[in-house]
Amino acid sequence: MSRKKATKGKGPTASPSNGKEEKRRKSSAGAAIQSNGVLLPSRPSLSNSGEFYDISFKVMLVGDSGVGKTCLLVRFKDGAFLAGSFISTVGIDFRVSGIKHTLPGWIWDTAGQERFRSVTHAYYRDAHALLLLYDVTNKASFDNIQAWLTEIHEFAKEDVVLILLGNKADATHERVVKREEGEKLAKEFGVPFIETSAKSGLNVELAFTAVAKELKHREMKEPCNPKFQLQEYVNKEMKGAGCCHS
Numbered sequence: 001m002s003r004k005k006a007t008k009g010k011g012p013t014a015s016p017s018n019g020k021e022e023k024r025r026k027s028s029a030g031a032a033i034q035s036n037g038v039l040l041p042s043r044p045s046l047s048n049s050g051e052f053y054d055i056s057f058k059v060m061l062v063g064d065s066g067v068g069k070t071c072l073l074v075r076f077k078d079g080a081f082l083a084g085s086f087i088s089t090v091g092i093d094f095r096v097s098g099i100k101h102t103l104p105g106w107i108w109d110t111a112g113q114e115r116f117r118s119v120t121h122a123y124y125r126d127a128h129a130l131l132l133l134y135d136v137t138n139k140a141s142f143d144n145i146q147a148w149l150t151e152i153h154e155f156a157k158e159d160v161v162l163i164l165l166g167n168k169a170d171a172t173h174e175r176v177v178k179r180e181e182g183e184k185l186a187k188e189f190g191v192p193f194i195e196t197s198a199k200s201g202l203n204v205e206l207a208f209t210a211v212a213k214e215l216k217h218r219e220m221k222e223p224c225n226p227k228f229q230l231q232e233y234v235n236k237e238m239k240g241a242g243c244c245h246s
């Protein structure tokens with residue numbers, strides 16, 4: 001599962017920002033579909049605690065194939081675990097999070113397979129936040145994190161909100177990457193870190209909430225407010241819940 005270093009390609013016509021002239025049709029989710037099959041979400045507006053928001057964050061899940069990106073998103077959105085045989089995501093997929101007031105915007109699920117990489121690169125540019133996953137039962141997926149970070153550095157916005165997630169923390173017997181190793185790597189790269197499980201639901205809501213809080217904090221642009229510390233927030237919430245270090 002080793003990954004070659006990304007080459008900066010021209011990118012497909014998949015870029016969400018260059019498809020305006022494309023003929024579009026409506027999908028069932030209310031988004032536009034370009035003639036090349038790429039999905040473009042319309043900008044959502046939703047009310048939250050009586051207030052009106054028109055914030056449309058774009059959040060992406062990235063990481064090697066099989067680390068659990070799709071399952072994590074389904075767990076967050078539907079509160080369920082996608083059991084059964086593994087169906088690898090093709091290209092790019094999106095799911096609206098409008099029902100979740102936690103994160104007003106759109107969450108994009110990407111394919112981890114190398115052959116779809118040029119498609120996902122095209123989407124990095126507009127992402128406000130990235131959830132980068134590895135699988136604690138798969139050493140190669142952990143070893144590839146450095147290459148993913150290089151790729152993110154190359155293709156994403158400089159101020160993109162980033163969190164590293166060690167997924168499948170429920171799989172105690174198959175675990176090959178210790179939590180401490182994840183913490184060490186994250187510290188080395190200055191990225192917040194948390195272990196999750198799409199299967200048990202461990203820290204899934206917390207990971208998305210932490211990202212949403214950071215995004216909202218930035219959106220408000222209140223200079224007198226102290227900077228929101230994502231890692232501190234995550235640590236505090238985990239302590240409060242009396243969990244979750246495996």
Ligand SMILES: Nc1nc2c(ncn2[C@@H]2O[C@H](COP(=O)(O)OP(=O)(O)OP(=O)(O)O)[C@@H](O)[C@H]2O)c(=O)[nH]1
Pocket residue numbers: 063064065066067068069070071072082083084085086087088089090110111112113167168169170171196197198199200
């Ligand atoms: N034990 C355990 N298994 C998980 C967890 N999350 C996902 N899986 C399993 O891992 C496999 C891959 O999950 P997916 O969510 O499809 O992986 P993905 O990252 O979306 O893969 P691509 O779409 O190919 O990039 C599936 O068989 C899931 O059932 C988890 O938290 N714990």
Ligand SMILES: [Mg+2]
Pocket residue numbers: 069070071087088089109110111112
């Ligand atoms: Mg997938």
